[in-house]
Amino acid sequence: MKSRNLTLLLDLYELTMANGFFEEAPQKRGYFDLYFRKIPDKGGLVIYAGLAQVIQYLNELHFSESDLDYLKKLEIFSPNFLEYLRTFKFECDVWSVEEGTPVFPNEPLITVRGPLVQVQLLETMLLNIVNHESLIATKARRICMVARGRSVMEFGSRRAQGADAATYGARAAVIGGCSGTANVLSAKLFGLKPLGTMAHSWIQSFSSEKEAFMAWKKIYPHNCLLLVDTYDVLHSGVLNALEVFKQLKEEGIQSNLGIRIDSGDITYLTKQARRMLDDAGFKDATITVSNALDEDVIQNVLEEGASIDSFGVGEKLITASSDPVLSGVYKLVATQENGEIIPKIKLSNTVEKTTIPGFKNLYRLYDDDGQARGDLLTLDGEKMRHNSQLFNADPNKTYQKKKLRGLQLKPLRVQVFAKGKLVYQEPETMEIQRTSQAKLATLPAACLRLKNPDIYDVYWTRQLKELRTQMIEQYSE
Amino acid sequence: MKSRNLTLLLDLYELTMANGFFEEAPQKRGYFDLYFRKIPDKGGLVIYAGLAQVIQYLNELHFSESDLDYLKKLEIFSPNFLEYLRTFKFECDVWSVEEGTPVFPNEPLITVRGPLVQVQLLETMLLNIVNHESLIATKARRICMVARGRSVMEFGSRRAQGADAATYGARAAVIGGCSGTANVLSAKLFGLKPLGTMAHSWIQSFSSEKEAFMAWKKIYPHNCLLLVDTYDVLHSGVLNALEVFKQLKEEGIQSNLGIRIDSGDITYLTKQARRMLDDAGFKDATITVSNALDEDVIQNVLEEGASIDSFGVGEKLITASSDPVLSGVYKLVATQENGEIIPKIKLSNTVEKTTIPGFKNLYRLYDDDGQARGDLLTLDGEKMRHNSQLFNADPNKTYQKKKLRGLQLKPLRVQVFAKGKLVYQEPETMEIQRTSQAKLATLPAACLRLKNPDIYDVYWTRQLKELRTQMIEQYSE
Known part of the structure; x- marks a missing residue:
């Protein structure tokens, strides 16, 4: 049986930067947000998926002797840094949305807090996993929706972009609504129905x-x-x-x-x-x-x-061929030195692409009928009151304000790792499919539709809005 | 370190059929061809890649106890078949084009011969690997061509469709011409230049x-x-x-x-x-x-x-996003019973999609200047002579004939496995890139261009052409 270690599956610059952080400021801590800006296929929502594989990756992180030999030969890294990698012990905090949840642009799906030298190293794989699985779950949701209750079976392994794309793509397709898969390995690993x-x-x-x-x-x-x-x-x-x-x-x-x-x-x-x-x-x-x-x-x-009666769907699902990339990013939003959180920003030509600074929380707002009325971004530690003013975060809807009154605030994220220790129990894949369907049912119908969906409202607090405005001004001088 | 066995990465129907072959005709042997019909991005050629991973997969094929337990629980398979899987020993012959070779529609890139119960099981992974890596190598060739000698670096891991898509996609990108990759794991595994x-x-x-x-x-x-x-x-x-x-x-x-x-x-x-x-x-x-x-x-x-001076190319290369599927297929072209080869065909609504029956060989035809003048499909064992008549296999060019005279015939394929034993030595990835460039240089310039390329000529012999015509008539009655 072939052994496998994905620890080196990262962009070289993660390591050159980590080595730099280690040399320059080994104590400095950072906060990174993982989020996307654009929904594939001009759809109304993304189905978040991949957390189970993120957990597995983080649990197995370690540099083997062969990895360290290879890195040493590159003659880029300091001996102290290589020694640090040899005894690498994951010690970050990780918060994440739960799998199967419908999510929207600019929402921090994952936040990682820890030594900069560690949080930086996770970028490539966290993005790879979440971008891939969320893409396929999102595509599956579209296909299953038009099948109107008929069974949709995932049949695409032979056209998937590699073995992982087949294996985890099938899992994501089931999270997005498929009834089963032809892929026997996925069926075995994730308790899915094998078909064919x-x-x-x-x-x-x-x-x-x-x-x-x-x-x-x-x-x-x-x-x-x-x-x-x-x-x-x-x-x-x-x-x-x-x-x-x-x-x-x-x-x-x-x-x-x-x-x-x-x-x-x-x-x-x-x-x-x-x-x-x-x-x-x-x-x-x-x-x-x-x-x-x-x-x-x-x-x-x-x-x-x-x-x-039923559909077997292949390459167009397993590659999301009509729009085969979810462009998630992983951005530094704050550093922490001597206990103080310092928000960070990256500017861009467009306001939309400028990052949202600070350590944040994410909530979904429900009315008395259990219908979702929007999502809310706050700075961590902000006290929310009934008369708190919420501002639509969409740059085209800045006029839109709302009071919290009458709405129930439910956190969309859970803590997954605390100081490097796993503190979250993943549900079974079929259970994720069920809760996903339930969550979809709380959304406005207009954002579920496939063509020209309504844009779901994402709000932020006055404090967060003002922090960002002020930082943009500060760095644009 | 995580262990990994891809033997169960197959469509369930490969196993139900294999069980059927085992029960019905355990001695019957079959020939399968792996080929594609359509070049992505309306291009003029595909760069074949993935053989190294095919070899690795075939060398590691085995059903673990946990796999067998799972299959038993499905209550589909006979005890004898499960026992056969427990002691599974790969015993097929495999012929393949070498990696980096420019190839064209309907050419048998891989032919597998062996017991039907075995050759059937390989379908999903052989297609998965070759479809993926050839897709990315082909896309990389396009991108590197327009960069006109400037360095093109593969930077797409974070947007690849899973870890394998990042790892083997980077390898394929280098085969197609990239100068290196940001992906440290790929660089380590395949001797590539890590960049960033x-x-x-x-x-x-x-x-x-x-x-x-x-x-x-x-x-x-x-x-x-x-x-x-x-x-x-x-x-x-x-x-x-x-x-x-x-x-x-x-x-x-x-x-x-x-x-x-x-x-x-x-x-x-x-x-x-x-x-x-x-x-x-x-x-x-x-x-x-x-x-x-x-x-x-x-x-x-x-x-x-x-x-x-140089380009870092990300998601559009690593997913081949403009046309993210190479639709390779794996089709039964003959069976063998009591030593006799019986050609097989699958009809379709269009002549193009009808399979090419028989156990075949594939050659490239070179003129005295070393320029490729077309490819040739023959039935195995056919003697070729200078005055042998060749017929263009393109249904739109049936009028076009050619004599072999003055052309040199070079086999495009090598034997990779003989009775289950590996008999081929894979070159290093960078060496594959070099031979690929050399092979591209022998092709007509008009089929290298990106927009509206000429269709490269693929011929077949009179015997093969007539076999197919006769079988189409026989089964269309």
């Missing part, structure tokens, strides 16, 4: 389609989901499938009957196939389709009246 | 940009590539960098001097910065840019006269 029956090669390996189906029936009499498009769906595949189904019926064998179509005009073929199955008395036989599907194709074929 | 100096957080963590640069100079006097866009490139960053450069000069310290710009109008900023550096006597100081770059942006800014 046969490919074209099964049929081809026999001298005829009928022979292939009959051989299948012999081996799997209780699970006859037959792939019917190897030669001709309606003139061969469905007819041969019906022969099998009839024999099973005659033999009195209870079986999951169904067909899968992987090519051609889905709407036409499924309508015709449905009629053929119904006419032969197999109203319970299911129809699965699986050819280059995404939310647009699924919406279209359902509107055209296609008769489909 | 500082991020904005370094500058932010000090009370001023100048202080941050001076601290850097103290720690890394010989390597002062300073990031100059934290506050204002021209009015702060470059001015402060020049202070550092002047001090180093005065102190007589030899140093790699340079600046990096990560935001804003690249053309304007690099032109101005170049002038400021030159005017101050630092003509050797380099300018690196690194903001949302791809082949289009690089081509544009160079045409606009931007002054750039």
Whole structure:
């Protein structure tokens, strides 16, 4: 079995900076926020995912002797720093949103506090994991939404960008709403439902389609989901499938009957196939389709009246191919020296891309009906009162203000590590899917829609707003 | 250290079929071809990559006790099949194109021969690896081509789709022409050049940009590539960098001097910065840019006269975001029973998507000047003669024929495994990059271009062409 250590999976500059912090100011502490600015596919929300893998990564952080030998050979780092890495002990505090939560631009999904030399080293992997899994969960949410209750199965491993993209992508797809995955490793690791029956090669390996189906029936009499498009769906595949189904019926064998179509005009073929199955008395036989599907194709074929029970979705889900990057960033928002927190800012050409300074908290605001009415960013330690004034953080909505009165404030984040020790218990993946659906149900419907969704309101407090304005002025001089 | 076994990273149907083959026809052997049909980004070629990881995967294939326990619990597989998996011994023959080779649609990049029960199991991971790495190598070739000799550095780990996408994506990017990567793990594993100096957080963590640069100079006097866009490139960053450069000069310290710009109008900023550096006597100081770059942006800014020495390319390379899927497939092309090879076909609505039956060989045709004049597919065992007639395999060019006379035939593939035993030695990654460049230089210039490239000619023999035509007719009845 192959061993694996991802500690060196970081950008070289994390190490050159860490070495610099170590040499220059070993006591200095920092706060980093992980957040994104733009929602993929111009959607209304992102489904946050990846925390389980972040935890695993942080728990396993260590530099092996082979890593240290390699770093030494680069002749960049001081011997003291390399010795520090040899005895590296993770001692940061980490706060995070829980997986499956719908989140919005500029919200600090993760905050890490600790020695600068440590928090800096985490940047690459924290971003890699969260950017990837949140991207796929977000895409899956879109696809499952248009499937309107039909099962959506994740089938994309062969087109995923590497083994991790397949393994953790399948997990993220389930968090986003998929009913299961073809990927057996993911199913095993995360308690997901493994799905699939046969490919074209099964049929081809026999001298005829009928022979292939009959051989299948012999081996799997209780699970006859037959792939019917190897030669001709309606003139061969469905007819041969019906022969099998009839024999099973005659033999009195209870079986999951169904067909899968992987090519051609889905709407036409499924309508015709449905009629053929119904006419032969197999109203319970299911129809699965699986050819280059995404939310647009699924919406279209359902509107055209296609008769489909479940979807197998491949490359367009597992790579989020229509917009394959969630551009999360990990930015220094404060340092801490002699106990004092000093907010930090990075300016940009646009106000939107300028960072939000300070150590912050994140809340969701609920009304009496349990509906979410916006999110709130505060500076840590701020006391919130009923008449606290909230300001919309969107630079296009600065006129919009709100009082806290009548709203309930629920923290969106939990502490995950305290001084390097894990203090959070991750739920099971299927449980995350369930709570995710529940959280989605509290959001305004207009921000759930796929085209031109409403922008969900994110507010900040007067104190945070003023801190940022003042820092922008200070550094723009 | 975390152990890792990718044997279960397969689609469930590979296992249900393998169980079926085992029960139905344990002696039957099959031939599978791995190939793609469409070049990403409407390009003229794909750079084949991933073989090293395919070899590693095949060498490590085994089902652990925990895997077998899991499979048993699914209650799908026969006890005999599970016992077969427990003692699984890889015994296939594998032929492959060598990494870095430019390849074209419908060419069998990999052929696997062996017991159906084994060859079927490999589908998911072989496709996953080759689809991913070839995609990234192909994208890197495009980006490096427009950079016209300037260094292109792979900087995308944080936006890659998981850890493998970062690790093997960096390797593939180097095969495609990148000069190095920020990813330290990839650099260590594959002997690549690790690159990078500082991020904005370094500058932010000090009370001023100048202080941050001076601290850097103290720690890394010989390597002062300073990031100059934290506050204002021209009015702060470059001015402060020049202070550092002047001090180093005065102190007589030899140093790699340079600046990096990560935001804003690249053309304007690099032109101005170049002038400021030159005017101050630092003509050797380099300018690196690194903001949302791809082949289009690089081509544009160079045409606009931007002054750039090297590019750091991130998410658009590491995800191939403009077209993030190479749709390779793995298809049964023949079975073998009692020593006889029986070609197999899968039909489709379009002639292009119909498979090419039979156990085949792949050659590149060279003229006397060493220029490639096309590729050739033959059936295994065919004798080629000078007057052998070759037919263009492109369904839009069936009129085009050619004699072999005057052309040299070189096999494009090597045997990698013989009866399960590795018989091929992989070159080092940097060596693959060099041979890749040499192979590209033999291709017609018109198929190298990025927009509207010519379609490279792929031929087949009369025997192969006729076999396919006859099988299509046979199965279309």
